[in-house]
Amino acid sequence: EVQLLESGGGLVQPGGSLRLSCVASGFTLRNYAMSWVRQAPEKGLEWVSTISTSDGSTSYADSVKGRFTISRDSSKNTLYLQMNSLRPEDTAVYYCAKYITGSPPPRCFDYWGQGTLVTVSS
Amino acid sequence: DIQMTQSPSSVSASVGDRVTITCRASQGISSWLAWYQQKPGKAPKLLIYGASSLQSGVPSRFSGSGSGTDFTLTISSLQPEDFAIYYCQQANSFPLTFGGGTKVEIK
Numbered sequence: 178e179v180q181l182l183e184s185g186g187g188l189v190q191p192g193g194s195l196r197l198s199c200v201a202s203g204f205t206l207r208n209y210a211m212s213w214v215r216q217a218p219e220k221g222l223e224w225v226s227t228i229s230t231s232d233g234s235t236s237y238a239d240s241v242k243g244r245f246t247i248s249r250d251s252s253k254n255t256l257y258l259q260m261n262s263l264r265p266e267d268t269a270v271y272y273c274a275k276y277i278t279g280s281p282p283p284r285c286f287d288y289w290g291q292g293t294l295v296t297v298s299s
Numbered sequence: 300d301i302q303m304t305q306s307p308s309s310v311s312a313s314v315g316d317r318v319t320i321t322c323r324a325s326q327g328i329s330s331w332l333a334w335y336q337q338k339p340g341k342a343p344k345l346l347i348y349g350a351s352s353l354q355s356g357v358p359s360r361f362s363g364s365g366s367g368t369d370f371t372l373t374i375s376s377l378q379p380e381d382f383a384i385y386y387c388q389q390a391n392s393f394p395l396t397f398g399g400g401t402k403v404e405i406k
Contacts, residue, residue: 285333
């Protein structure tokens with residue numbers, strides 16, 4: 178059974194840093210593109226970042242480019258999101274999400290974690 | 300960036316009703332469109348990908364159609380468990396973008 182379990186959220190001051198983790202089980206993380214998607218309180222969904230399978234290339238939303246870094250550790254089957262220079266507008270539930278299978282893989286998500294809340298406030 | 304516009308933003312319907320939600324892309328995205336259902340406090344759930352392919356395990360009362368810029372999600376006979384917020388997402392190019400959501404409420 179595929180499962181994604183995020184952790185690492187919490188309260189941080191503006192300008193601070195956090196690292197989110199997403200432990201995958203039931204599949205091999207490096208074989209699938211993975212993304213982070215966030216949802217501000219009472220708002221819609223916003224794609225944050227994707228890491229591809231083959232060469233590990235990465236893509237970012239303009240709102241986080243230069244501040245956030247997506248990565249993975251295949252030995253731990255874990256996805257990460259390093260978040261620096263955090264702003265109040267980064268406050269959201271952050272979900273990790275797995276790309277659906279396909280060739281090429283459609284850029285949509287068949288499995289999601291339960292989410293971890295990041296609150297940026299002084 | 301490709302903007303995704305959903306309509307209506309909310310709809311009130313009764314059990315058994317047919318419900319249709321529309322999503323329009325600001326430029327052509329072929330069939331690179333997905334639909335998700337989200338219930339309060341839960342992660343989104345994939346319903347439809349490739350504009351019209353039903354995700355495994357999703358009831359057949361859900362269907363998707365469209366290509367290019369105009370897409371539709373239809374629930375043929377609304378069930379109590381279908382009251383939720385529905386989002387479309389373009390999967391054509393980065394940055395991936397979502398529609399603003401459509402809340403399906405009990406009438």
